[in-house]
Structure formats: C-alpha cells, structure tokens
Amino acid sequence: MQKTSTLNITTPNDRDIVLTRVFDAPRALVFKAFTDPTLIPKWWGRRGHTTTVDTMDVRPGGAWRFVERAPDGNEFAFHGIYREAAAPARLVYTFEFEGMPGYVSLEMVTLEERGGQTTITNTVAFHTMEDRDGMLASGMEGGATESMDELGELLASMLAREAN
C-alpha cells in the first residue's frame, strides 16, 4: 500500500504544476467527490471556509462556479468550463479566480486505482511561467493540501457509512 495523506507538488517543466496524492478509496468514489455538487461543499477550498456551488454542469463545454466564503465574510469566487468528464478516470476543466480575470489555467485530473487505493494526478497548466510561478507564490500549496486533507476525510466517512 502506498502512503496516503501526503500531497506531492512538482514542477516538471516551466509551465505546469503537478499535484499527486493517494487515497484509500476506489476511484469511482473519488470521481464522484469531484463531480457531485452536493459533495463539493464538503471538501473544496480552505479548511474553515464554506464553499457554495453556484453552477456545476459536468459535461464538455459545461460551466462551473464555486464561491468560497472565509470566516471574516470575504468571498472568493472561482469558475471555469469542463472540457472532459470521463468517469471514473479523467476530468479536465479550466480554472479562473475571479479576482484575477484573464489568468486561466487548465486542470487535468486523472484517477488511477490499484489495490483499493486511488492516485489522483492533477496536472495544472499555465499559459506562461510567470503565471505558474505567481500561483505557487500565492500560497496554492497550503490551500491544495487542506482541500486534499478534507477530501480524504470525506472519502473515509463515506466508506465508513457504506460499511455500516
């Protein structure tokens, strides 16, 4: 069994960030967590923030928009377009923080299952190295780590409920 609970972040070239993490869950369940609008609020965004799904039309060309609300009341909205949704293996969508219009990245999420564990690989592509490095400098790693931790907790609780 691979070690879970650790988010690995690498920069294999000048414009991508690759995030990988292993979960103790079948990939169908992980894919569901990424594509079911009732599950997104349970893990997406920073810990302690609430996330509301404004739009989520999971099909090629469909839009998504999530609004994250911090405890101080500040809101941060994100949106994009789904390009691929091939359950349970692959999800591709654009990602734009509304506070920085025109800065659009592409997230390519692949899910691989082996021995009951699922490895998520999220390759995030930017238009320029400056855009990529700006995202890294913005504290992306902390936010992504918290989201992935919450996703792990959600998956564990869903599996525990199934087992009972």
Next chain:
Amino acid sequence: MQKTSTLNITTPNDRDIVLTRVFDAPRALVFKAFTDPTLIPKWWGRRGHTTTVDTMDVRPGGAWRFVERAPDGNEFAFHGIYREAAAPARLVYTFEFEGMPGYVSLEMVTLEERGGQTTITNTVAFHTMEDRDGMLASGMEGGATESMDELGELLASMLAREAN
C-alpha cells in the same frame, strides 16, 4: 527597410505559436488599430466576413467579444479578457472561440518601431501541445494572413488620409 506583407509563423517550443509581421506604419497607429472598437471591423477576421464588436473594454480585467459573420450567414463569436494594455508597446489578452468553450489561449502582442516601420510579434500560448497543434490544423494560418493583410491595407489608407 524590412520586407512587409509577409506573415511569419513559427513554433519555437511545444505550446506557443509566434506570428510576426512588419507594417509600414508607426506603432501608435498599429496599437490604435488593435484597441479602437471603430477600427476592429475594418480588419479583424477573414476577408469577406464582417466583424461586429459586441464588447471591447480595453483595460486590465476588461472583456472583449467580437462576432464574425460569413457571407452564408454563419456567425463565429470570440471573446476574452484584456490582461495588459500598455500603449503603444504591448497588449495581452485571452482568446476563446465560443464554438470550443474551455479552449483558452493567451495572446501577447508586442509592437516595436524602427525607421518608420512597426514589427508586430504575437506570441500565442496554449495550455497543451495538443491545443496548439489543433489550432494550427484548424486553418489559423490562412485566417491570420488575411487579417494581417487587411490590417496593412487599413494602415496604408489611414496614412494616405493623414498625408492629404
């Protein structure tokens, strides 16, 4: 004097297309042609098509949307967000064909003037090599050549009008 009227297209790496062309015009005039909504319909898009400016808010974070209409009545809409507008040297904006939602490129246009001529360099960045190669296969070169030819004709007529 550099030779004008030739559009050069290169692919210097795996995700960019670089288009360059020299015009017999000062760069302030070329910048104006890119940023004045009354001038866009005179050169933008394929020859024989008409282009309507639906939205054009040339400032960082501002939106643009142009609708191109073919002689057979088919319409093709394009939109994006301006990221930089530094007259007369640099214009950066996202570019998205509405027929392919989620496929977003970034155009970085720089204008350099020397001896009364202006060299346009448009570096178009894509999220993946597949996106870049798909754009090349779509006939981009023909469309870009026609647009740049029409821009050259517009600049020549504006300069002739100024001289009279």
